[in-house]
Amino acid sequence: MKIHPDSISVQSIKGYGPGWVQVADQKITHSVIIGSRGERLDWQCQRFEDLTRAHFDQLAQLKTELVIFGSGERLRFVNPALTQALIGQQIGMETMDTPAACRTYNILASEGRSVVVALLMS
Numbered sequence: 001m002k003i004h005p006d007s008i009s010v011q012s013i014k015g016y017g018p019g020w021v022q023v024a025d026q027k028i029t030h031s032v033i034i035g036s037r038g039e040r041l042d043w044q045c046q047r048f049e050d051l052t053r054a055h056f057d058q059l060a061q062l063k064t065e066l067v068i069f070g071s072g073e074r075l076r077f078v079n080p081a082l083t084q085a086l087i088g089q090q091i092g093m094e095t096m097d098t099p100a101a102c103r104t105y106n107i108l109a110s111e112g113r114s115v116v117v118a119l120l121m122s
Contacts, residue, residue, distance in 0.1 A: 010036045010109045013102045018073065019121050021102060028121075035062060035116040036109035047122045048072055053082045055118075060085035062116050066092045066108065070101030070119040 011034060015022040020029045023040060031043040039062060045055050048071060056078075059067050067086060069078070075097045086093050096104065098119050105117035 011038055012106050016102045031120050033118050048076050056083045057085040060089050064116045065114040068101045068105050068117040069095045070098035072120045072122050
């Protein structure tokens with residue numbers, strides 16, 4: 001599916017499909033962190049089952065207002081014990097499937113919110 005926002009002055013997700021997202025002219029096929037302040041980082045996690053506390057500690061270090069977690073092709077919730085660093089810094093986290101996370105990120109980023117989306121591509 002292609003996404004064509006009216007006008008977003010921040011980094012946005014231009015399109016997505018099973019196993020990929022597009023940011024600018026780059027098609028990304030691995031798990032990734034994308035932020036409204038220009039962050040674009042490889043997220044070293046292949047599968048939902050491989051998630052650890054360290055993955056969410058990395059997100060907390062970005063000092064954002066909200067993390068949107070795209071859990072893959074279907075909605076899956078992580079054990080709250082993994083997200084303690086986010087909770088400790090009062091960073092909100094919303095979980096949704098990856099396509100919904102892409103759409104939600106674009107909306108919040110276009111509103112000027114400090115938001116990060118962490119997407120699993122599995």
